[in-house]
Amino acid sequence: MSAHTGDAANSGGGDGRKRIYIVDVTNRDGVQTSRLGLAKLEKTMLNMLLDEMGIWQSEFGFPTTRHERNYLQANLELVERGAIHHTRLSGWVRAVASDVRLARELVPKLKYINISISTSDQMIQGKWNGRYRFADVINLMVEALQVARELGFEDIGVNAEDASRTSDEHLIAFTLAAKEHGAARLRYCDTLGYNDPFTVYDRIRNLAEETAMDIELHFHNDLGMSIGDSVAGAKGALDGGVNAYINTTINGMGERAGNADLVSTILAIKKSTLFDGEEVLDDSINLMAAWKTAKYASYAFAVPIPVNQPGVGDNAFAHESGIHADGALKSRRNYELYDYEELGRGEPEVIETGRNITLGEYSGIKGFRNVYEKLEVEFQSEVEARDILELVRYANVTTQKPLVEDELLFIARYPDLARKILTLDPSHLKVDKSV
Numbered sequence: 057m058s059a060h061t062g063d064a065a066n067s068g069g070g071d072g073r074k075r076i077y078i079v080d081v082t083n084r085d086g087v088q089t090s091r092l093g094l095a096k097l098e099k100t101m102l103n104m105l106l107d108e109m110g111i112w113q114s115e116f117g118f119p120t121t122r123h124e125r126n127y128l129q130a131n132l133e134l135v136e137r138g139a140i141h142h143t144r145l146s147g148w149v150r151a152v153a154s155d156v157r158l159a160r161e162l163v164p165k166l167k168y169i170n171i172s173i174s175t176s177d178q179m180i181q182g183k184w185n186g187r188y189r190f191a192d193v194i195n196l197m198v199e200a201l202q203v204a205r206e207l208g209f210e211d212i213g214v215n216a217e218d219a220s221r222t223s224d225e226h227l228i229a230f231t232l233a234a235k236e237h238g239a240a241r242l243r244y245c246d247t248l249g250y251n252d253p254f255t256v257y258d259r260i261r262n263l264a265e266e267t268a269m270d271i272e273l274h275f276h277n278d279l280g281m282s283i284g285d286s287v288a289g290a291k292g293a294l295d296g297g298v299n300a301y302i303n304t305t306i307n308g309m310g311e312r313a314g315n316a317d318l319v320s321t322i323l324a325i326k327k328s329t330l331f332d333g334e335e336v337l338d339d340s341i342n343l344m345a346a347w348k349t350a351k352y353a354s355y356a357f358a359v360p361i362p363v364n365q366p367g368v369g370d371n372a373f374a375h376e377s378g379i380h381a382d383g384a385l386k387s388r389r390n391y392e393l394y395d396y397e398e399l400g401r402g403e404p405e406v407i408e409t410g411r412n413i414t415l416g417e418y419s420g421i422k423g424f425r426n427v428y429e430k431l432e433v434e435f436q437s438e439v440e441a442r443d444i445l446e447l448v449r450y451a452n453v454t455t456q457k458p459l460v461e462d463e464l465l466f467i468a469r470y471p472d473l474a475r476k477i478l479t480l481d482p483s484h485l486k487v488d489k490s491v
């Protein structure tokens with residue numbers, strides 16, 4: 057299947073060894089965060105950046121949500137055109153047959169989905185008030201899974217929401233039912249960030265051994281352990297003989313205290329004592345775009361990167377005290393575990409300190425031409441230039457921030473897809489108080 061690595065991933069790479077893959081969920085879990093969100097253009101830029109980083113899969117949104125429809129379809133067209141050439145784009149839906157059907161109807165090009173349902177007694181009681189029992193949860197999941205397969209979805213993941221508060225017995229039964237009905241992976245969701253790395257390792261290893269099913273690891277950071285839990289879970293999966301798929305978000309953005317941070321998780325796998333240099337990580341991953349990706353996500357979410365953020369924080373490679381500075385200058389390995397160059401850092405950045413023409417929703421053609429000339433973009437005609445300008449204005453209506461170079465280049469390069477991404481159409485709604 058072309059450049060996509062999906063099939064290879066299921067066998068754990070070409071050599072048959074089990075591996076760790078990354079499924080980034082910024083564009084699904086990250087954007088459902090209270091008080092934070094992204095414009096559809098910004099979500100698109102993140103998919104392009106995740107592709108540049110060689111991330112295996114981006115859970116890029118909600119195919120049953122109507123305002124996502126154009127964005128989702130347009131991003132799947134970016135895959136068809138090779139603009140996103142590696143990263144698979146997958147949707148998140150509730151494990152309800154009608155939702156799976158709606159996803160197929162609204163986003164016909166969608167290939168990959170995860171279907172999600174709560175499995176803990178707490179949530180079964182607390183959400184459904186006795187309407188459903190655990191056996192009903194399995195039936196709902198199996199029905200949704202069967203519909204998904206009939207509708208042509210491939211490589212389907214099944215999510216156990218609140219898995220960390222679900223008994224081993226129920227979790228194994230749920231996983232085996234999913235496997236028997238053709239699911240590719242079980243997503244173990246620590247929805248409340250309740251687990252610890254020791255518990256996770258034991259539970260995931262046991263689940264892997266009991267079911268021989270590949271496992272996705274989804275950890276929240278409410279107790280500050282999301283990255284430790286993710287890598288411990290991945291080790292449990294590998295030691296249990298299956299592939300691991302860690303769910304991350306860029307800069308750890310996510311509900312409440314966030315999710316496992318993408319860059320930190322990759323660094324923890326590659327650089328910590330846990331795997332001790334063993335090549336367990338998907339070898340498509342390229343950290344050279346890490347710095348750029350973290351910076352863009354920070355800009356788009358309008359949330360600063362903490363100065364002490366691993367790898368991409370301003371202080372991640374800064375030294376001041378006499379002993380540390382002297383030691384780092386003599387040999388970087390004295391006080392640096394990994395190199396800033398590996399993360400795409402070290403290049404000077406040009407910051408405009410004089411006149412600065414920016415583009416926004418009220419820009420005119422002169423400023424527009426000035427900015428695009430600096431980007432070395434030429435237009436075939438006056439009509440084309442004015443059309444791109446109009447798209448840039450619409451884009452700024454949705455982002456409400458000065459458009460950055462990559463966004464401007466994207467719009468000039470894929471104007472038809474930019475138009476689709478920027479099109480939000482609530483006209484199907486029949487609300488009308490005037491009648």
Ligand SMILES: [Zn+2]
Nearest residue numbers: 085247274276
């Ligand atoms: Zn989550």
